[in-house]
Amino acid sequence: MAVSNRLKNQHLLWRAGFGPMAENAAALDTVSSKDLWKLLEKTSAKKPDKIEVAQNLADGLYKGIMDVAQMQNPETKREQQKKRREQSRDDLKNLNILWLEEMINSEAQLREKMSLFWHGHFACRVINSYFQQELLQIIRENALGNFKDLLIAVSKSPSMLQFLNNQQNKKKKPNENFAREVMELFTMGRGNYTENDVKEAARAFTGWGYNLSGEFEFRKNQHDTNSKTVLGKTGNFDGDDVLNLLLEQKQTAKFITKKIYKYFVNEKVDDEKVEWLSSRFYKNDYDIKKLMEDIFTADWFYEEKNIGTKIKSPIELLAGIRRLLPMEMENDQSQLLFQKTLGQILFYPPNVAGWAGGKTWIDSSSLMLRLRIPQILTANDVMDIQPKADDDVQMGMMEAGAKKLKDAVKGGTAKTDWELVAKIFEQTPREKLLQKITATVLQTKAHVSDTLLEKYLNNASRENFTKSAIVNLMSTPEYQLC
Structure with missing residues (x-):
């Protein structure tokens, strides 16, 4: 297919952000991709406001520790610890919702998308809400800055030091967990260092x-001041020295670039492109924004083979629906339930390696729910004009999580501003309306035929037609791709 200007721009918005927004979707036919990129850069340039759910650790934890220390009653101590954990979990839920709202509504789309990438790269799972809040701010502040600054700040964050047990890393009794993950997951990748490098690096990180x-x-x-040998170099290294040694390795630039390419361009890696990009990333002293510019302004990024080939993560899916369909949420819990059932809860990565992505996002049960989400969200307005569910297609089964979700959000969970959505298509003649809606909602060449789709659409009015067309298209497997 010839790649239209609209398709190119939507491709850029889906990869460098969370998809087109109702307010700007109409303009995507005419603006150039280079100008759109400049706008994305500009709107993400300023320092982000902090998303705050816990004022400070002193109030939330330190006083609690002091109180607990003074308590002799083990039962009271257990009760206090339980209450603190519950409060932190509630704070984490709030942090989750507030950040998701930022992804949906912030004009700094590029920054928030890069932050989501780094959130998975530097996967960290601790229940302490203050630690997680501070780590998120480090990531959002450095998301488009220098990878060296980001790596050092994340490595020194209490959140990561707690998660990877470096608080227990002491001289004569080194804990290798942190050193191993810094090498394997954050910088060089497995197979590019030795077990001895890990052991020696762990000694360098003692006392952190x-x-x-x-x-x-x-x-x-608690720091081991003796000589260490890491990656072929010997000296009285500390943690900062080891991070610098890792950054000196061209393999680190290559590992990060390849991961970014898979996330933002295509799961099928073009080794030649990655070699070129990583070489420039290394020469540019790990400037993240320059790397992203190299990708998003390259002609090859907009080639047909890279468009509509990426499976949306649950967060991308939820944010993308809500950007094109502006909604007033009536039930924040539904957002958390969607994340849980679809397998991506912010601040709760499955393991130290983060979310695997790609085809792991989809299985038969999660796909069933994914296809239902647009209808669940817009139920107040559009559910009455949907065709009846065919139980043969459902195979007599409804995924348990989806049933629980449906019960929790019964009666609709959001109020959609359909007037704003209608404005996207106000210049489009009626006979071309379905074609234009399809081109706006989907990134794929293949989709349900117009003839078949027409059978399920509400023709009572132009507004009803638009509503039903969008919701039905969002409920197809093709909408899972961007």
Whole structure:
């Protein structure tokens, strides 16, 4: 297919952000991709406001620790600890919802999309809401900055030091967990270092920890001051030295670039492109924004083989629906339930390697729910004009999580601003309306035939036609791709 200007721009918005927004979707036919990229850069340039759910660690944790320390009654101590964990979990839910809203509504689309990528790259699962909040701010502030700064700041964050057990890393009794993951997952990738490199690096990271105020602290008396040999170099290295040694390796630039290519361009890696990009990333001293510019302004990025080939993550799916269909949410819990049932809860990665992505997002049960989400969200307005569910297609089964979800959000979960959506298509003549809606909603060449689709659409009015066309198209397997 000839790649239209609209398709190119939507491709850029889906990959460098969370898809087109109702307010700007109409303009995508005429603006150039280069100008759109400049706009994405500009709107993501300023420092992000902090998303805050916990004021400070002193109130939330330190006083709690002091109180607990003074308590002799083990039962009271257990009760206090339980309450603190519950409060942190509630705060994490709020942090999740607030960040998701930022992804949907912020004009800094590029920054938030890059932040979501780094959130998976630096996967961290701790229940402490203050630690997670501070780590998220580090990621959002450095998402388009310098990878070196980002790596050092994340490595020194109490959240990561706790998650990877470096608080327990002391001289004569080194804990290798942190050093291993820094090499395997954050910088070089497996197979590019030896077990001895991990052992020696772990000694260099001894003494790295955090204090009761939740700040990084280097505890000199717990640091191994003897000589270490890491990646062929010998010296009295500390943690900063090891991170610098890792950044000196061209393999680190290659590992990061390849991961970014798979996430933003195509799961099928073009080794030649990655070689070129990583070489420039290394020469540009790990400038993340320049790397993304190299990708998003390249002609090859807009080739047909890269468009509509990526399976949307649950967060991309939810954010994308809500950007094109502006909604006033009536039930925030539904957002968390969707994430849980679809397998991507912000701040709860499945393991230290983060979410695998790609085809792992889809199985028979999650696909069933994915196809239902547009209808569940817009039920107040559009559910009455949907065709009856055919149980043969459902195979007599409804995924348990989806049933629970449906019960939780019964009666619709959002109020959609359909007037704003209608404005996208106000210049489109009626006979071309379905074609234009399809081109706006889907990124794929293949889709349900117009003839078949027409059978399920509400022709009572132009507005009803538009509503039913969008919701039905969003409920197809093709909408799962971007």
